[in-house]
Amino acid sequence: MLLGVVLFFASLIQAHAQEVERALFRALQGTQGSAVVLDPRTGAVLASAGKQRRGSPGSAIKPLLLEYALEHGIVRPEMEVYCRRDLHVGGRALPCTHPADHPVFTAESALAESCNTWFAEMARRFSGPALEEAFHEFHLQHASMNLVNVEQRQLAVLGLDGVSVSPLEMGRAYRDLLSRMPRDGVIARGLRDSVSYGMADPAAVKGVDILGKTGTASDAGEAWTHGWFVGAIPGRYVLVVYVPHGDGGTAARLAQKFFRDITSEGQTR
Template identity: 25%
Template sequence: MNTPVRRLALVVFAMFTALLLATTWIQFVQADDLRDRAGNRRTLIENYSRDRGAILVDGNPIASSEPTDDELEWLRRYQQPSRYAHVTGYYSFTYGAGLGLERAEDSLLAGTDDSLFYQRLSDVVTGRPASGASLELTIDPDVQAAAVEALGDRRGAAVALDPRTGEILAMVSRPSFDPNALSSHRLSAVDEAYTALIEDPAAPLTNRAIGGDLYPPGSTFKLVVAAAALESGEYEPDTELEGGLTYTLPGTETTLPNFGGAACDPEDRPTLAESVQVSCNTSFAWLAGELGADAIREQAEAFGFGEPLDVPMSVTPSIYPDTLDDAQLALTGIGQFEVRVTPLQVAMISAAIANDGVLMTPYLIEEVRNSDLEVIESAEPRTRSRAVSSQTAAELTDMMELVVEQGSGQSAALPGVQVAGKTGTAEYGDSGAAHAWFTGFAPADDPQIAVAVIVESATDNWTGETGGQVAAPVARAMLDAGVER
């Protein structure tokens, strides 16, 4: 073989080898990545060849798939969309599985999860069309409806838990959106709807119940501070605290007043129980300084602050700040400065108190069923922590009952039912605007439901709505719907 032919042969051999290696790399090493890459039209169309599993509440679908005659064989449809949008999320050809359970449990709903391997194998053998698993939720439709109707058009969120198990009975975020607009097969209309949603300053795609920009808890955080005091062994419900008309923040000339400028006690010495009942700012600011940041932080963490949580949607951890001077520490005693929470976290505080001091792990999915309706996964209640002792839980419950019976939470009272609760009015920003809170549980002597409600200030020009005025009635509606009589 002469030299030119030999060189040409070597070049051809090298090119063939490179082609073989590239093909092997693409087909075997990069196959999964290429298949899952956003915008892979073949994969997207393949996803629509399967009947995506339903999402069920009390056995009724709130998300399901309908057969079509177009290229995308199934159309995702949402029932009562505004009521459940942040629970279900959306499933879109253009934007994929977004938000809620559609994203968190995409593999189960799509039928590609490892737990469905034998179902897929059976489908292949029998020739049955492939389908995803269905999810039965823990949501109580009556409690969910009560929260939606009571919140109305106001921005905010509401959460309800079964304190005995951790089941999420309601999860509502306002404003809401229609996931049907994003699941449509009219892709130009989908683009318009999505653009409008992400450009909306009210952020309707944000699930305020578990994430987004976290809220200052205001006076609902006094439950954590009171718990830390009782758990320290140095305070009892009848221990007198310093609680004058105002409190000067340590190291400053700034004075902290009580809400409305009222005295907490004629002698300026309210007890711990009285301080909870009347939501005394000055006594809790003083108490925070006496307890110290470490004790309050430890108690907050016992209630779940700072810990990751999936329900199965990822929940943004609530925050108690790490570094505090004395003035900032005093402000955390009333749930201000940089204390930040989700409504779910606030509901967890009440749920732990209601459950004899034991915090259960919140969860949203009761059962997972395959296409034959066989249960392949079933939730089991799990203890997350002992937040407080039984005695502390009982003492806090008594204090919270007084809030509803004689204090700021009377709008949450139910005829013939003992309700325990705590109001909150949480300032944010620099304008003096405030959000309204209520958290509590019922019946106080045999808890079945624990709730947290936040109603956002409609504007930066707060007009004086308190937790007792606007959040407690929402909580009342939810408690009324969730209590078995």
């Protein structure tokens, strides 16, 4: 009797994993993208598609470092930064692309709109050793941060230099983030707003609660950019999508296909 129950539930789990895998392959069909889906409760890989490439994470890394900064009092949620949309770091132009109608950002709105200027200010408040510890906590492959200068810290916090990730590593880092951040705290609200109206808006599915963040970056020696979407349906899935040629919006649109497919109640906006 007990064996029969165990086999029944094992068959349900297997059927669900197959459903997730089919949805992921359909979402990426005809693209060069890669993706991974994790169970947020166990960390198990539910599905994986495409080649596990590595790349700079761009803005997708911002929620991880913000969580560390909030936990350790490096910044406060209400810290306000005025954004002129013309950030330059180390001779690199890193202009913000969010709307200009609300130029003052706090942690929550900066995360939703991916304000580079706000996060560059956060990087100023990190010490090198603190940034080193933050990367270690989330198990992200990185260059040593202990002796880096302010500009190098800023580029690292913006995910543009000094750190490289794979989709699986990013998925595991976000699973850790989801387990440690308050369910309705600053980061959860910022990630939800990012999908509702911010930079991750292309991933939105009507009627589905999605948290997400995009990232766009290029690696050394490459003239093109790659894109990331990292997000979750809380309690159900952690999803990472990587596109080798494109941007975060491209990755978010692929994520939307997966979310729409896997949620029968979802209807695209």
